[in-house]
Amino acid sequence: MKSLAELQEIRNKVLNQVNLRKEREDGVRIVVGMATCGIAAGARPVLNAFMAEVEKRNLVNVTVAQTGCIGMCRLEPIVEVYMPGEEKVTYVNMTEDKVARIITEHIINQKPVAEFTIGAAE
């Protein structure tokens, strides 16, 4: 260890690992429906794509979690995004290809991707 900057570098690298274990109110939560219906419709690749994207961009404040059946099995895979102080946004008929846009437009730039949401599908 030669400098504080070097220490800081290691810290940033592992911060999001440990952050997952903190009780926080200010973080973003991406929740993927992973009941039988969701898994059958292809939720797992979507979940993995979200995780890969979060990792790639080193987003420290974002957790990716799974949940059970939301009740609209025909629209699975469903993904809900919770931002602090905002209404939740529900994305339906998710695919791996849609993930990158949601991360850049919604998670990073706070502008939901309207055309993927449940409002657009119905």
Add this chain to the structure above:
Amino acid sequence: MSKVYRSHILVCGGTGCSSSGSVKIQEEFERQLKEKGLDNEVKVVPTGCFGLCALGPIIIIYPEGAFYSMVQVSDIEEIVEEHIIKGRMVKRLLYEETVEKEDNIKSLNEVDFYKKQLRIALRNCGVINPEDIEEYIAVDGYQALGKVLTEMTPEQVIDIVKASGLRGRGGAGFSTGMKWMFTANAQGDQKYVACNADEGDPGAFMDRSILEGDPHTIIEAMAIAAYAVGANKGFIYIRAEYPIAVKRLQIAIDQAKKEGLLGDNIFGTDFCFDLELRLGAGAFVCGEETALMNSIEGKRGEPRPRPPFPAVKGLFAKPTLLNNVETYANIPVIINNGPEWFSAIGTEKSKGTKVFALGGKIKHTGLVEVPMGTTLREIIEEVGGGIPNGKKFKAAQTGGPSGGCIPAHLIDTPIDYDSLMSIGSMMGSGGLIVMDEDNCMVDIAKFFLEFTVDESCGKCSPCRIGTKRLYEILEKITSGKGTLKDLENLEDLCISIKESALCGLGQTAPNPILSTLRYFKDEYIAHVVDKKCPAGVCKALLSYIIIADKCKGCSACSRKCPVGAISGEIKKPYVIDQDKCIKCGVCMETCKFDSIVVE
């Protein structure tokens, strides 16, 4: 960039949970996750102690923060299938106090056990993987060391420690900042820092849990101390009976060396520091500072007279700074958050928090950390969950064999160094043993004396001979042969030993007797005058008696009695021959009519 996982399964790997099978649980989780192809998404993290040892093995799953208690290997498939794959918590395994109506779970900080706690020394226990230096760095680890080495002078460091008001957590409560200053001011070409991890009080496991759960914090703090006092070499004296702590400390030291956080030119400065473990064989006296240093030097673990104090002439006759594990654990946070932050916690003269190992007759056996000044009542009734089986609180023992008993009428005493001292007990290292109405105070005093007799090193006669005589008098009292004169002798001898013993062990050994004599004299008198043990513990003073009116003459007790002490005629009241009776209590358990009583 390190790998992101969507979920972390934290498995407690402290001694408590390990002995109830947490290692197997961790392996089973890893096996199942691999089998189901989830090992890329979910990470299993072994951690240190969560504190609620009574409910072990404990696991916590994040991001939900689900707290599962008493988990068995056979439960793991269900947890993986339900919680990990489908996102449904396994309710039957959740710690009941975290479950709210409508299936929500409460945050752990709102549960009674954690609500009043403030975890400073234990801040990383149960949060990080103690065998991974990167996780420690992620929670601000080694920041304080970096700051101290690159931005501060040794004098500034000592000033911060002094201003924080931190006092030694090993028991005596001496000002840590002053100790550092004395060592820094001592003349010597070579100085040492040492860590006292020879935790010996029966029932105490605070230091072990810190070392198991957060070993890097001790390494960082010792390096800071070394810089402040001008040392370049450190020793951690730890008992070999703590295998998990020893193993994790060694891993931590190796990792710190690899990262250049121990060794030469740390953080690119001129500061060099090396750290070594020294294993103790488990003698209680080696927790005494001068005996500990003899032991590190390879000599017999016997105390030496003070002065000279270690700060002047310690290890290898060089100036040495010796602090306890918990004291060190506070240092990095004090540097990071500032002395004002620390001194705002606690009472006027006792700053910060104290870790206690709760044991005895209490619901939540385990490890707790509370701000100084928290009352005994809050610790026992709120954090500890109270006394089980509806029994009444009788006394709490703090400070182990050196401490004393706090009786029920003083339960609202705030816990800090001076309040405890004023009521004849002491903070000690933090063992807190709770006793209910079924505990005999004379017997408790005898238990601790038996311990000190065993552990006396024998170097000075007050301790070697005196504690033995004390024990003999207590033995006489509990076997019903005591007299009032014995109580007088007991007290006189206690005072003489206190005044004349060489080291802390001997000087404090009579405390359990003195404090029970002070608060429970009536129990001593019951033993010597009435020849009765009010709590029903001292066997020699008990007699099992059959109440003739209630006895149906069924002969069940007579058939069970191992020494044939019960005789009689069927359908007529039976009688116990007191000369033959060995007071085993089998008859009382056997009787279906509650006709046998103890007096």
